[in-house]
Amino acid sequence: MNENVQPIFILPEDTKRTSGKDAQRMNIAAAKLVAETVRTTLGPKGMDKMLVDSMGEVTVTNDGVTILEEMNIDHPSAKMIVEIAKTQEDEIGDGTTTAVVLAGELLKKAEDLLDQNIHPTIISKGYRLASEKAQEILNSMAENVTENDSKTLQNIAVTAMTGKGTEHSKSLLADITVKAIKSVAKKEGSITIVNTSDIKIEKKVGGSVEDTELIEGVVVDKERVSSSMPRVVENPKIALIDSAIEIKSTETDAKISITDPEKMQAFLDMEENMLRKMVDKITASGANVIFCQKGIDDLAQHFLAKRGIFAARRVKKSDMELLSKATGGKIVSNLDDLTSSDLGKSGVVEEVRVGDEGMIYIKECVKARAVTILIKGGTAHVVDEVKRAMEDAIGDVAATLRNFKAVGGAGATEIELAKGIRKYADSLSGKEQLAVEAFADAMEIIPRTLAENAGLDPIEVLTDLKSKHDKKIKWAGINVFTGKVMDAW
Known part of the structure; x- marks a missing residue:
């Protein structure tokens, strides 16, 4: 070498x-x-x-x-x-x-x-x-195992939750799990399709684990934008809006110089008129509840409240999709396109206090294809661990219904x-x-x-x-x- x-x-x-x-x-x-x-x-x-x-x-x-x-x-x-x-x-x-x-x-x-x-x-x-x-x-x-074998399905859910901080509430949580899975399960021929993403798990500190509940609809972790709006709306007509109810800002840094006070007032009046027209379009559709994925101007909030319309803003996209599945409403990107046929329905929309915060319940949805499990507990650790336990139980029960077998x-x-x-x-x-x-x-x-x-x-x-x-x-x-x-x- x-x-x-x-x-x-x-x-x-x-x-x-x-x-x-x-x-x-x-x-x-x-x-x-x-x-x-x-x-x-x-x-x-x-x-x-x-x-x-x-x-x-x-x-x-x-x-x-x-x-x-x-x-x-x-x-x-x-x-x-x-x-x-x-x-x-x-x-x-x-x-x-x-x-x-x-x-x-x-x-x-x-x-x-x-x-x-x-x-x-x-x-x-x-x-x-x-x-x-x-x-x-x-x-x-x-x-x-069949979807009608509720006892076995509940036992599967109990097994998944055993040893995970849910010992005193396993029966209740297992029952909620099975009901939630059955609510979103769809039959296509001999195949059962269970999309677990249609089950929303929301958690709030307050109350006890025994207060955990299943809502045939969606729980949105938001409050109505104005206390002047109704807190409860029965038989609501729900609009799902994916556009801001506010005046759009220009993309350029343009400046307007106003020297006459009357012109300033005319400018403000024009903004007010534009917002009023937006609210008019919502009212014309027949909607009395709106969920907006983007912002709602303060003045628009005032107009909506005067007309008795319940509104929530900056709702998450995932929640909007679940609301669409639960209520049957269509998500509309342009207010000009909003019609009565786009509106969703439920039994009631209500703002409820959970602990120190408010949440919006959209419940009693007929043939809801999305449901919510609202977990409650005395501390953040408790609700976190119960959530993990219920996610495990949902996964096991859903897997059972996909192939109808268990060991x-x-x-x-x-x-x-x-x-x-x-x-x-x-x-x-x-x-x-x-x-x-x-x-x-x-x-x-x-x-x-x-x-x-x-x-x-x-x-x-x-x-x-x-x-x-x-x-x-x-x-x-x-x-x-x-x-x-x-x-x-």
């Missing part, structure tokens, strides 16, 4: 490079650490985490994806585990902690196989085979999966069999964690569960409150 040849750097000189087994171990260690962080939050007896951000804001929760998002993780492999949680949250809305714990355990078992000199490609293939078999087993063991909890499903996958592994030859068996072993981390978090002996619990499942009791799960095996369905 020519000693005069200079080394060529394709990366910055201070770059650290890790490869081979060292890279594998580092990546697995980072992912396992993330999984261990949230593992103690799993189940009804899981613990909450207190997170303090750089601004001193405190979050207390046991919601997996919330914890991981607040942690600001930098390690690239650990970030991939966080992405698992986010994907689970986006697809279903719940099960983030379970997904992360399973991923961490699968990597732990893979590390054991690597120590036995099993090639990563073989491990990957075995895991893929086991995953496909797991899907097959899940489909065969799942119970059928039991309490670790029963994972034990049954492990049993089925082990049986499948016996039919394989080659080293892939070891990876499939490792996959089956990893499934048991869920009931093991449930037992550990409840202060129970995990070995004893797993032994009892396996014994019941060997007797073909497929929904045998662990009751973490009694420590006994129960029917998880």
Whole structure:
């Protein structure tokens, strides 16, 4: 080799490079650490985490994806585990902690196989085979659920909320969840479409969690623009306006020089006349309630109040879209185009005091395609945690109605999966069999964690569960409150 040849750097000189087994171990260690962080939050007896951000804001929760998002993780492999949680949250809305714990355990078992000199490609293939078999087993063991099976749907919602600060109100919140889902669900042939974005969750500090309510319509976190306007409007005709009810400013910095007081008054009169014409157009349409996405001039507010019209301004675009779905009204961008056919309807529009602030209820909407769950509670922490719990419940119930299938909890499903996958592994030859068996072993981390978090002996619990499942009791799960095996369905 020519000693005069200079080394060529394709990366910055201070770059650290890790490869081979060292890279594998580092990546697995980072992912396992993330999984261990949230593992103690799993189940009804899981613990909450207190997170303090750089601004001193405190979050207390046991919601997996919330914890991981607040942690600001930098390690690239650990970030991939966080992405698992986010994907689970986006697809279903719940099960983030379970997904992360399973991923961490699968990597732990893979590390054991690597120590036995099993090639990563073989491990990957075995895991893929086991995953496909797991899907097959899940489909065969799942119970059928219909939209009329309210009791089962409520139980699913209760399970999603268990251990998340809603213990004393689970029945009420589960009932609200199921009713909300059914209100927005649409049948298209044999398929049920549930768009969870049609369910607005609004939260306000004040009252108790028991005061949480479902509104067949929309709750807008705004107040009427003038106290002179009516507070309640029954059988309203609602205009949804996406343009400002005020005089437009010019885009150029033009200046008008007025030397005569009469001209000044004429200028003001012209502005007043323009605003009056805008209000006349609203009145001519028959509207007596308006929601404006932009501003409403003070003088226009005065004219609207004199005509007994209820008005709210700077309403969020998302709220305008929900109002359109709930009331049947059309969002109009130009007042000149507003007609009676564009107006929405509801039973009542009312401004209500919630805590120290006012909110507008648009309720009793006939065939509302958008509903609102208004969560109340004594503190901001309480309403935040209840909101997270209800989002999980909504995701689970919506997912159930999309495919009309559900499985039991309490670790029963994972034990049954492990049993089925082990049986499948016996039919394989080659080293892939070891990876499939490792996959089956990893499934048991869920009931093991449930037992550990409840202060129970995990070995004893797993032994009892396996014994019941060997007797073909497929929904045998662990009751973490009694420590006994129960029917998880």
